[in-house]
Amino acid sequence: MVTEPTGRRAHTIRDVAEAAGVSVATVSRVLAGNYPVAAKTRQRVQRSVRELNYVVNTHARALAGVQTETIAFMLNDLRGPSFADAAHGVEQEAAGRGRLCLICSTGGDPEREQAFLMLMREQRASAVIVIGGVRDDAPYRESMAEMARSLQSVGSRLVLCGRPLVGDGVPATVVEYDNEGGAYSITTHLLANGHRRILFLGGDEGSTTSMGRLAGYRRALTDFGVPVDPGLIEGRGFERRDGYETVRRRLDRGVDFTAVFAMTDMSATGALAAFDEAGVRVPEDVSLVGYDDIQLAADLRPKLTTVHVPYEELGRTAVRLALDLREGRIGEADQHVVLGTHVVVRNSVSRRSPA
Amino acid sequence: MVTEPTGRRAHTIRDVAEAAGVSVATVSRVLAGNYPVAAKTRQRVQRSVRELNYVVNTHARALAGVQTETIAFMLNDLRGPSFADAAHGVEQEAAGRGRLCLICSTGGDPEREQAFLMLMREQRASAVIVIGGVRDDAPYRESMAEMARSLQSVGSRLVLCGRPLVGDGVPATVVEYDNEGGAYSITTHLLANGHRRILFLGGDEGSTTSMGRLAGYRRALTDFGVPVDPGLIEGRGFERRDGYETVRRRLDRGVDFTAVFAMTDMSATGALAAFDEAGVRVPEDVSLVGYDDIQLAADLRPKLTTVHVPYEELGRTAVRLALDLREGRIGEADQHVVLGTHVVVRNSVSRRSPA
């Protein structure tokens, strides 16, 4: 027989104690199972718990000193396939360590970002993981540094994923991947295939992800002795429609490039759609590469050559670092890692003899 | 000057009170802002809060009666594009109503599912939303019914999304979409284009999603006077590789169908890859349709004809229903809705004169 609590309130430990004819201390002990209790008493208590449908109140428990550890994870948009992979990595690692995972998407709104950080600070999350590139300016650094300190002051830890270190002496963990190196490699791949006029597509000025990828593009060009043409760096954004629109616009002015390096696979997807509509064949007429290696990349036609980014690993590492630090298994010195990237060659690049 | 708490503990409201030379009640009032406080006192308190880097303890606050409302959301895999859309809908609606959103993916493991439900019950989440099809058998119904009652007993609410009602009188909200109707429509679309031998691809026996879609397929066939051939219902699973493998296997035995109805767009994607490898052209040699209308569907070549499912709306509705009920704005009677689906025609189906 399941008894409903009276007057719209959940049963408390006291109700259970009364029902079982014991003290609350005994109930608590039975529940925790970390202290000897007579078998008969235990059974009586357990029966009452069941009958009353009793559930402990996490808040009360937390207040009394037993923390239900939680990992908070913040991203721009759950629907971005690469970040979903990272979220999955966080989830997996957190679950494996018996932590609950709190995910929040902010839609890139700095206010919601702040609000969530505050909330997590209040909740005393074990770690707060922030993922995704960001405009790297002074106000950002200042506010992140402050947040890092503030989280530290309540025993939590800020983890920056795919974002740059925010300043020296700031108590934050950083897990990056090699944006510049990946961009360098794939640009080199294009150059090695004879391409000289390579359109760099998308990105946002000031975004660290953009800056890194653009830097790799530039360095590769320079190393090959190809001058960097500012007219070949165009468009903004990382989404499908950004790539689509930029290519549409560009196509109106004629095709003065033989290859396109899209900042992300999503934007490459948009570019491909635009080429498709315009009757421009990929890779026969123009070659195309992306960045991220999302699932979709292998299902496009042609299959997209791109840079693999270990997003899941990124999420996993973020959790591991923060928790190992907290448990004293590693130190501050290990709190900055850079994960590698590599080119995945598929069918979207064709050979071309340089003019 | 930011003061760090002494001895690894966060500052409490008492520390702030002392620093500002007021009582804790005054600090609480300043923080809540719901009670008059002299301007000068307020400023003093605010300064202390800042200096001490003070953050309220949610648990203590919750225990004292002020709940930080939370919406819990549980799915199998964050990386499934359709469920990511639903998660996004939940997120949006929850954020719009000032709720924090707790997301957890279970990987389909019933144990983790249970554990998360328990945890959410303990946390006193405002609502617990469960999404995704499931094997609909007696044990499942029993355990879900019990969970629904148990959540209700702590003032929470169970919401089943894309899952069937679990029994009469069970206090749960149900948001479904019309699986059967969508399957009926798209099968009809195939039939109207002259197809008679339609391979139904994937699904899991007992899964409600499979059952609904299969039922629609059957009904359409029957309405067109086409006998249902059990030999044309094949394969299991919903993922890309499931579709891929089944089609591979099937292809070895020759192509005795003119169209394929894949249970999901992901499985259609796998099927397409398999056809591609085997040199079978879609839609010239065989037509293909999917279900879900994920983003990817429009980027495949050919663009995939499929059934649109309003996943984001699904998530949104789940939150809305649960919260409106809790706030007394709607009643139990409104706690079951079925969202519509519709066919999106693209390029993966060709006309064929029936043999």
Add this chain to the structure above:
DNA sequence: CTGAAAGCGCTAACAA
């Protein structure tokens, strides 16, 4: 092995 009681940090009467 069991119980009584002192908090945990905060809010909200109730007093002043």
Add this chain to the structure above:
DNA sequence: TTGTTAGCGCTTTCAG
């Protein structure tokens, strides 16, 4: 306008 204080539900000494 401000302070005092009684809980909120649970854990955990400290005494039986």
